[in-house]
Amino acid sequence: MITKFLRFLKSESGAVTVDWVVLTAAIVGLGMAVLVPIGFTTDEGAQGVAVTIRNLNVGYEATK
Template identity: 60%
Template structure:
């Protein structure tokens, strides 16, 4: 195996960058997962509130 391949395999330059990329991807993925879970629950609640408000009457007689 050529020397440059061995030194490339042993080099630790950029390892912190790879760690940060993986960590950032994990945080973004967890955030998206939480967003999807919350979005699914709030859609039903918003529809229920809209249906309730839609059935309410408005008194338009002057005071």
């Protein structure tokens, strides 16, 4: 029984899968941490552009 347990502890057959899962989760987490602030800043900038465009006078009457 002890030899089977020691063999199990030394086995590395599933270690690569666990490593890839952890690395993938870390990459996704870092991506979200970076994109959330950029997304809010971009949204505020787009709203500022929309207000500026909305206030523009266009057409022939705008040049008078």
